[in-house]
Amino acid sequence: MKDVLDVPAPKSKDGNPRAVSIRIEPRTMSKAKGTRRHDFRIGKIPNYVKQERMHLNRALMPMRPLGQVRNENARLREKAGRQRAMKQNAPVIMAGIITFGTVAAESFGSLPVEQQDAAFRELATAVASELDTSLESLVVHLDETTIHAHFTLRAYTNAGLSMSEAAKRGTLSRLQDLAAEIMRRYHPEIERGHRKWDRIAAGADYPDTLHRSVRELHHDLPGELESLRQRRAEEQKALVQATNERGVQQTKLDAILVEIDELEAELDFAREELQSRQLELARLKTDEKAHQSELDALRASAEKTRRHLAELDAKAVEEEKKEKRRRTYQLRLEKKEAAIAAQENELARKEARALAAQAAIAEKVRLIAAREADLAHREHHQTQQAEVAQALAADLDARAGEISLREGEVAAARTELVSEAEEVRAQKKELDASLQAIDHVVAAVKTGQIRVSDNGKITMDDPAPLLAAPKSLRERLMPGILRLVRKIDATEKQASLVEKMMRRMQRLFGRPDLPEDVEHEAREIEADWQGGHL
Numbered sequence: 001m002k003d004v005l006d007v008p009a010p011k012s013k014d015g016n017p018r019a020v021s022i023r024i025e026p027r028t029m030s031k032a033k034g035t036r037r038h039d040f041r042i043g044k045i046p047n048y049v050k051q052e053r054m055h056l057n058r059a060l061m062p063m064r065p066l067g068q069v070r071n072e073n074a075r076l077r078e079k080a081g082r083q084r085a086m087k088q089n090a091p092v093i094m095a096g097i098i099t100f101g102t103v104a105a106e107s108f109g110s111l112p113v114e115q116q117d118a119a120f121r122e123l124a125t126a127v128a129s130e131l132d133t134s135l136e137s138l139v140v141h142l143d144e145t146t147i148h149a150h151f152t153l154r155a156y157t158n159a160g161l162s163m164s165e166a167a168k169r170g171t172l173s174r175l176q177d178l179a180a181e182i183m184r185r186y187h188p189e190i191e192r193g194h195r196k197w198d199r200i201a202a203g204a205d206y207p208d209t210l211h212r213s214v215r216e217l218h219h220d221l222p223g224e225l226e227s228l229r230q231r232r233a234e235e236q237k238a239l240v241q242a243t244n245e246r247g248v249q250q251t252k253l254d255a256i257l258v259e260i261d262e263l264e265a266e267l268d269f270a271r272e273e274l275q276s277r278q279l280e281l282a283r284l285k286t287d288e289k290a291h292q293s294e295l296d297a298l299r300a301s302a303e304k305t306r307r308h309l310a311e312l313d314a315k316a317v318e319e320e321k322k323e324k325r326r327r328t329y330q331l332r333l334e335k336k337e338a339a340i341a342a343q344e345n346e347l348a349r350k351e352a353r354a355l356a357a358q359a360a361i362a363e364k365v366r367l368i369a370a371r372e373a374d375l376a377h378r379e380h381h382q383t384q385q386a387e388v389a390q391a392l393a394a395d396l397d398a399r400a401g402e403i404s405l406r407e408g409e410v411a412a413a414r415t416e417l418v419s420e421a422e423e424v425r426a427q428k429k430e431l432d433a434s435l436q437a438i439d440h441v442v443a444a445v446k447t448g449q450i451r452v453s454d455n456g457k458i459t460m461d462d463p464a465p466l467l468a469a470p471k472s473l474r475e476r477l478m479p480g481i482l483r484l485v486r487k488i489d490a491t492e493k494q495a496s497l498v499e500k501m502m503r504r505m506q507r508l509f510g511r512p513d514l515p516e517d518v519e520h521e522a523r524e525i526e527a528d529w530q531g532g533h534l
Contacts, residue, residue, distance in 0.1 A: 107187045
């Protein structure tokens with residue numbers, strides 16, 4: 001019987017509860033901040049965290065500033081010859097998690113703390129080496145359902161490639177092999193998870209080989225994750241509304257900036273025109289000065305001519321000669337006085353033009369001052385709008401960070417719920433197998449399909465349902481069943497022996513030579529025997 005019961009059970013189509021598992025996902029700058037807050041328990045603590053156990057968490061490697069990691073990614077890209085600048089939404093880190101199946105978690109949890117930390121360090125370092133990047137942080141969590149570790153990697157390789165470029169087909173499978181190989185050194189019972197296609201070949205549905213969705217988890221587990229999803233939807237709705245408001249404010253700011261640019265262009269044109277007018281005024285003043293000098297020269301010349309006339313009159317020269325010379329000087333004087341009058345008129349016109357130019361310049365200065373005042377007002381208004389937009393942007397960043405934190409909470413809740421769901425499914429499977437085994441054994445006892453053979457060993461016609469049951473149930477159930485089967489076999493043999501003895505007694509009591517009192521006793525014994533069988 002022992003040889004029959006020790007036959008190995010068929011391979012399961014479900015996940016391996018003895019397995020270690022590893023997963024990595026990219027994180028942008030905003031999501032990386034949320035990952036850091038979740039891993040190191042910064043800020044608001046999620047509801048699923050057991051706060052009385054938070055002191056048991058172990059930070060094996062702190063995370064350096066994310067700005068340094070992003071700058072290092074940019075330098076690696078430049079070193080690789082990338083011409084285009086790195087996108088704003090490019091991944092900064094890769095977030096990883098190391099988890100265990102239910103049985104593996106118990107096995108690993110039995111190890112000393114030093115060995116646990118050494119195992120996590122060795123595995124995280126090996127993953128970074130496998131992906132040709134650097135390990136950025138490592139934290140062990142014991143304040144949730146089961147022990148697990150979070151780690152982060154730089155999102156670019158040492159050759160300047162992003163993880164999406166560097167990761168090839170089969171990378172995740174190699175990481176699972178690596179995880180099982182390293183963890184097995186610390187505890188021999190830890191195994192690799194069942195491969196997806198092996199599970200499908202064993203009868204699993206393809207969707208069951210993928211990560212279960214939140215909707216499926218809610219069918220079997222508490223509704224906490226649904227409330228998280230609703231809160232996330234509300235936050236996203238608020239974020240969309242705030243983004244729309246920010247877009248409206250940005251549109252207004254753009255319009256104000258365009259208007260300010262137009263005013264600055266008008267001011268530049270006005271300044272150029274003012275400069276041109278000032279140059280023209282300076283030229284007019286120079287011309288006026290030259291005309292004044294010329295007028296002064298003409299006046300001096302006229303005065304000299306008058307003196308000559310006076311001298312001629314005084315000398316009383318000959319009348320004819322005197323008259324001739326007088327007429328000559330008279331003509332010269334008339335010409336000079338006419339020139340003086342023309343010059344005076346031209347000077348008056350230029351003075352009028354200079355006054356008009358000064359008035360125009362004063363008006364331009366006034367207009368420029370008014371426009372500069374308007375520009376200063378608009379710039380002040382723009383500054384206020386920019387401060388409002390900056391405050392709105394800061395609020396959006398804060399909301400985005402909170403949403404990232406909520407996403408981290410949802411992801412962690414999903415991990416916990418998946419682990420609990422796997423544990424529930426494993427327990428349900430064991431329970432179903434146990435019930436089937438018990439029903440089968442009871443039916444086999446009733447129908448005689450389990451019996452004691454002639455050589456004294458117990459055999460069973462169909463041991464398959466019993467073999468599918470957990471070993472612990474078989475160890476508890478089978479000793480009692482074996483005793484019962486042997487007891488039933490011994491009882492049946494004793495009953496058969498008594499039956500034979502009674503037939504012999506009947507033949508004895510049927511002899512005609514028995515005394516009368518013996519014959520009467522024999523009839524009572526026979527009546528009692530037959531009555532006991534009815």
